[in-house]
Amino acid sequence: MMTTLRRALLAACGLMTFAALSTAQADEDKALVHARQLLKKVILVDGHNDLPWAIRTDKNHPSDVAAFDLNGKVPFQTDLKRMEQGGIGAQFWSVYIPGEIGTGYARTQLEQIDIARQVIARYPKLQFATTVADIRAAHSQGRIASLMGMEGGHAIENSLGALRAYYDLGVRYMTLTHNVNLDWADSAAKPPEHGGLTKFGEEVVLEMNKIGMLVDLAHVSDDTMDDALRVSKAPVIFSHSSARALCDVPRNVPDSILKRLPANGGVVMVTFVAGFIDPAVAKVQIPAIAEIGRRSQGKSVEEAEKISEEVMGKLKMPETSIAMVADHIEHIRKVAGVKNIGLGGDYDGNSQWPKGLEDVSKYPYLFAELIRRGWSDEDLTLLAGENVLRALAQAETVSRQLSKK
Numbered sequence: 001m002m003t004t005l006r007r008a009l010l011a012a013c014g015l016m017t018f019a020a021l022s023t024a025q026a027d028e029d030k031a032l033v034h035a036r037q038l039l040k041k042v043i044l045v046d047g048h049n050d051l052p053w054a055i056r057t058d059k060n061h062p063s064d065v066a067a068f069d070l071n072g073k074v075p076f077q078t079d080l081k082r083m084e085q086g087g088i089g090a091q092f093w094s095v096y097i098p099g100e101i102g103t104g105y106a107r108t109q110l111e112q113i114d115i116a117r118q119v120i121a122r123y124p125k126l127q128f129a130t131t132v133a134d135i136r137a138a139h140s141q142g143r144i145a146s147l148m149g150m151e152g153g154h155a156i157e158n159s160l161g162a163l164r165a166y167y168d169l170g171v172r173y174m175t176l177t178h179n180v181n182l183d184w185a186d187s188a189a190k191p192p193e194h195g196g197l198t199k200f201g202e203e204v205v206l207e208m209n210k211i212g213m214l215v216d217l218a219h220v221s222d223d224t225m226d227d228a229l230r231v232s233k234a235p236v237i238f239s240h241s242s243a244r245a246l247c248d249v250p251r252n253v254p255d256s257i258l259k260r261l262p263a264n265g266g267v268v269m270v271t272f273v274a275g276f277i278d279p280a281v282a283k284v285q286i287p288a289i290a291e292i293g294r295r296s297q298g299k300s301v302e303e304a305e306k307i308s309e310e311v312m313g314k315l316k317m318p319e320t321s322i323a324m325v326a327d328h329i330e331h332i333r334k335v336a337g338v339k340n341i342g343l344g345g346d347y348d349g350n351s352q353w354p355k356g357l358e359d360v361s362k363y364p365y366l367f368a369e370l371i372r373r374g375w376s377d378e379d380l381t382l383l384a385g386e387n388v389l390r391a392l393a394q395a396e397t398v399s400r401q402l403s404k405k
Helices: 004-041 051-056 080-086 105-122 132-140 160-168 199-211 222-231 279-296 301-313 322-335 360-372 377-403
Strands: 044-049 088-094 126-128 144-151 171-175 214-216 236-241 267-270 341-343
Touching (some): 044 341, 044 377, 105 144, 105 160, 199 214, 322 360
Parallel strands (some): 126 144, 236 267
8 A cells, every 4th residue: 555655755856857847848949939039030941942943843733932831831942921930030042953864954943943933023021132132122121132152163164253143133142063073174073174163263253253143152162162161262161061070971061160160251151951960860961962962863843852762761760859960060160260150951852850850840949958058149139141141142242342353
């Protein structure tokens, strides 16, 4: 039989456990409330979202922008309600095209820009933007500033004229490479051919400085990172990369480069892709990405997409967490500094996410994690968007200075 004393002790323990859980829950709610309030005031700039590509490759309605109502439920990780829930104030829409298709780059790139521009024009909540002033004006009106970023310099087809034309269409960053080497730059995904940038590659970087387009070093080799930092007169960005010291994959940024960012003014926009955050996931995912690249070489966009679905559909991924994303952010703060960090989720460009960061609505949960770790509102404001806005403003200033020469 249970004695009266034992029953009393168990009841007391139960109450203590309940009280502890309630306190923990209250603290969690407090941090989340704080995060949501903060994100209503600051400008959260996301560096990379692949919704235009997701629309292009949708099985049922390929390239049909009108088929998807972003005010309602869509088969993507992005819609307007969830962007609002996530507190996103400015979005770089990726106008990605695969380098593996081998030909037709310019046409495909123009089609992707067209899809992105259609999306932006279709919704009053979105405001087309090309400058920091545009971004701040859109935010003051309660709208989401919408910029475009090209993912892969193969789209310029070795032409500075094409680069300038893309800028005139609204592109405000270009990732120098994607997953293939170019005639003028090495990718992180392939064995090196040039040892970084060629002389023409340096001309591309300088032309980007001149016209005011941000140089994006996500996806490039270490030597290309090194050369771009040496050549660029404006801050560089990594639109969706994380810390290699915590997840050793070529797509991430090594500490040797992170240490050079303060002098350049550059910003690493941390990505949430599980394979770039968690070594256990990377062990499964990175070989699969390499297989997709090999099998997609020279294939059409449609064939490449089928290969990707087949390969990724077979994978069984370990689960990872928001805490690991926060670890990457804190590592970059420690090595590069708090003024050199941003966020670039890469939503609708992948399917494997840390638990709790599955779509664009989840940004407050990441900020709540950092709040619980003692981050100040001032530092969170820099992380959210002020760092990348400062980098873009500096790029605009450099452009004006170079254009006078």
